[in-house]
Amino acid sequence: MMKVIILLLLFIFPYSIVRAEDGSKLWLRYVSVSKDVAHNRSISIHSKDPIILLAKQELVNFWGKQSIELAVDRKLTYLKDGFKITGNLNRIKVIAHEPVGLLYAAYHLLQLQATNQPVSNLNIEEIPSFDIRILNHWDNLDRTVERGYAGYSLWKWDELPGVISPRYEEYARANASIGINAVVINNVNASPQILSSQYVIKLKSLADIFRRYGIKVYLSVNFSSPKILGGTKDSDPLNPEVILWWKNKVKEIYQVIPDFGGFLVKANSEGQPGPQDYGRTHADGANMLADALKAYHGVIMWRAFVYNPSSEDRAKQAYQEFVPLDGAFRDNVIIQIKNGPIDFQPREPFNPLFGALQKSNEMVEFQITQEYLGFANHLAYLAPLFKETLDSDTYADGKGSTVAKLTDGTLRPARKTAIAAVANIGEDINWTGHHFGQANWFAFGRLAWNHELSSEQIAEEWISMTFSTDNKFIDPVKKMMMGSRETVVNYMMPLGLHHIFAFDHHYGPEPWGDQEGGRPDWMPWYYHHADTVGLGFDRTSNGSNAISQYRPPIQEVFGDIQLCPDQYLLWFHHVPWSYTMKSGRSMWDELCYKYDAGVQQVRAMQQVWDRLEGQVDQQRFVEVQSKLKIQSRDAVWWKDACLLYFQTFSKKPIPYDIERPV
Ligand code: GCW
Numbered sequence: 170m171m172k173v174i175i176l177l178l179l180f181i182f183p184y185s186i187v188r189a190e191d192g193s194k195l196w197l198r199y200v201s202v203s204k205d206v207a208h209n210r211s212i213s214i215h216s217k218d219p220i221i222l223l224a225k226q227e228l229v230n231f232w233g234k235q236s237i238e239l240a241v242d243r244k245l246t247y248l249k250d251g252f253k254i255t256g257n258l259n260r261i262k263v264i265a266h267e268p269v270g271l272l273y274a275a276y277h278l279l280q281l282q283a284t285n286q287p288v289s290n291l292n293i294e295e296i297p298s299f300d301i302r303i304l305n306h307w308d309n310l311d312r313t314v315e316r317g318y319a320g321y322s323l324w325k326w327d328e329l330p331g332v333i334s335p336r337y338e339e340y341a342r343a344n345a346s347i348g349i350n351a352v353v354i355n356n357v358n359a360s361p362q363i364l365s366s367q368y369v370i371k372l373k374s375l376a377d378i379f380r381r382y383g384i385k386v387y388l389s390v391n392f393s394s395p396k397i398l399g400g401t402k403d404s405d406p407l408n409p410e411v412i413l414w415w416k417n418k419v420k421e422i423y424q425v426i427p428d429f430g431g432f433l434v435k436a437n438s439e440g441q442p443g444p445q446d447y448g449r450t451h452a453d454g455a456n457m458l459a460d461a462l463k464a465y466h467g468v469i470m471w472r473a474f475v476y477n478p479s480s481e482d483r484a485k486q487a488y489q490e491f492v493p494l495d496g497a498f499r500d501n502v503i504i505q506i507k508n509g510p511i512d513f514q515p516r517e518p519f520n521p522l523f524g525a526l527q528k529s530n531e532m533v534e535f536q537i538t539q540e541y542l543g544f545a546n547h548l549a550y551l552a553p554l555f556k557e558t559l560d561s562d563t564y565a566d567g568k569g570s571t572v573a574k575l576t577d578g579t580l581r582p583a584r585k586t587a588i589a590a591v592a593n594i595g596e597d598i599n600w601t602g603h604h605f606g607q608a609n610w611f612a613f614g615r616l617a618w619n620h621e622l623s624s625e626q627i628a629e630e631w632i633s634m635t636f637s638t639d640n641k642f643i644d645p646v647k648k649m650m651m652g653s654r655e656t657v658v659n660y661m662m663p664l665g666l667h668h669i670f671a672f673d674h675h676y677g678p679e680p681w682g683d684q685e686g687g688r689p690d691w692m693p694w695y696y697h698h699a700d701t702v703g704l705g706f707d708r709t710s711n712g713s714n715a716i717s718q719y720r721p722p723i724q725e726v727f728g729d730i731q732l733c734p735d736q737y738l739l740w741f742h743h744v745p746w747s748y749t750m751k752s753g754r755s756m757w758d759e760l761c762y763k764y765d766a767g768v769q770q771v772r773a774m775q776q777v778w779d780r781l782e783g784q785v786d787q788q789r790f791v792e793v794q795s796k797l798k799i800q801s802r803d804a805v806w807w808k809d810a811c812l813l814y815f816q817t818f819s820k821k822p823i824p825y826d827i828e829r830p831v
């Protein structure tokens with residue numbers, strides 16, 4: 170009887186549509202070639218390099234068309250990690266300077282095939298925008314993940330190096346397919362234990378897998394490691410005993426992992442130890458480590474995310490600490506700067522430190538994990554957020570000094586350029602908790618490879634590789650993704666509001682939050698300053714003057730309430746409730762409409778998705794649908810909580826044509 174019902178169901182719903190699909194395959198859904206194709210096509214190489222062999226294998230398995238020749242040409246130094254693909258219907262030639270370039274070319278070809286792009290007349294040259302395209306995992310050694318919403322860490326430290334999970338290789342392959350070539354394995358709030366010999370051996374087993382995919386491993390290190398692990402008197406960067414400890418540790422690492430990438434350091438920030446504990450500067454600390462790594466071509470990524478509870482505006486502190494040190498850093502130090510001056514908010518203006526450091530290497534740090542954008546519950550496509558920062562003109566070296574061009578070597582030649590993002594990856598079957606979280610991992614990789622790609626193009630690539638190549642599916646989903654980040658901004662923190670999250674976990678709204686004895690700079694009022702006059706943080710010269718850290722003409726634009734774009738208004742200005750906005754509405758009314766728009770937009774996303782039932786496998790359909798339900802409830806929660814709270818200051822009615830808070 171059961172069998173008959175199943176057969177009947179399969180007849181009504183073709184198997185390919187109802188088949189369960191858990192999302193574990195990510196965007197890597199290449200179809201294996203038939204024996205016929207394999208027979209009539211050749212993939213030739215002249216090398217035994219393991220990365221080239223892998224490139225060949227991927228093509229042998231999945232390339233459905235012409236014969237291909239893969240070759241390394243050491244003369245083409247300008248190509249570095251890049252590649253050239255030329256050819257016609259019968260034969261394709263791929264050339265790269267490095268073996269990994271051939272691997273990237275293989276994935277490029279497979280992507281063209283998977284997205285139904287023409288491959289008959291190819292003339293492609295791709296060179297990555299940044300040298301180091303790196304994921305930062307905030308994974309702890311006990312397998313919890315700081316700000317991680319996709320289950321426990323992928324790294325099973327207790328089993329390593331003996332047991333190798335197949336997911337290590339799947340992870341490496343996914344990264345290589347989008348050009349990511351580096352990973353920081355552990356949390357920036359680093360346990361000193363990661364540098365113990367036992368862990369170095371565990372790390373080696375991961376490095377050995379990743380190497381085949383062109384990926385180098387890096388470690389976050391705790392600045393107190395010499396004292397805690399090595400028993401030195403202190404961890405003063407100028408103490409010869411400390412310097413020697415680091416030198417030996419670096420040597421030990423390179424003995425087992427010869428291509429180890431380097432260290433990422435969070436120092437004197439949020440309670441982490443650092444050189445200032447000994448009266449030294451960030452440069453003293455960074456340079457000491459950089460010297461230890463130099464002989465091995467290792468790199469130090471030194472974070473600029475520093476602030477202290479003080480009377481100074483938190484948004485100004487990184488600039489104040491780092492600009493006086495400009496020029497003091499070794500050339501294998503890169504200052505890693507969060508995209509905005511506060512902390513990965515749904516929207517921030519660009520960090521004024523970009524370009525302000527004239528003689529130091531700089532790189533951007535984005536956050537893919539959605540600490541401040543609804544965790545793995547909300548659909549928020551982040552390519553538009555990443556691009557907003559990368560395309561921001563700092564005017565540091567004149568007009569056109571975008572953050573991208575300042576950090577990719579175009580305007581400021583650097584030994585190595587880099588871009589980082591905090592990963593959203595965990596043990597969950599679908600890797601990222603929300604199926605659409607995969608798109609943000611993908612988008613970061615694609616933009617690190619080519620920051621000129623448009624968010625639309627990346628969305629389209631991802632949708633067609635992950636779900637369907639049918640335009641009837643791609644178009645509405647792309648539209649939904651493209652608006653999704655702005656939607657989150659609308660229902661959480663429109664008009665430049667920021668950091669009004671519930672204390673510590675950062676999920677829901679708590680603009681009224683006031684922890685007894687808590688740090689004032691961790692309390693929401695610090696950021697929104699609501700009072701009977703108005704709302705917003707005055708960062709003009711009448712207030713904290715954070716505006717002075719931006720260059721003209723940005724300074725004039727952000728600093729003038731009339732010129733300041735609406736999206737940053739309450740970031741830079743304390744605006745009266747009845748102030749007339751560009752729309753003609755009062756600031757209070759505008760705020761109400763924005764929150765309401767956010768709610769309506771999530772409901773519209775639900776409708777778009779609901780209509781796609783049957784065009785995508787049932788499992789992913791239902792899982793995304795359920796997440797959208799949560800998102801829509803949360804949007805109402807945000808709107809009601811924020812409007813009812815701010816209304817206690819504005820004392821104005823909520824316009825009747827928006828949904829009433831209850
Ligand atoms: O965004 C904040 C997070 C912390 C994080 C810190 C940082 C790793 O709330 O959890 O710590 O930033 O970036 O160092």
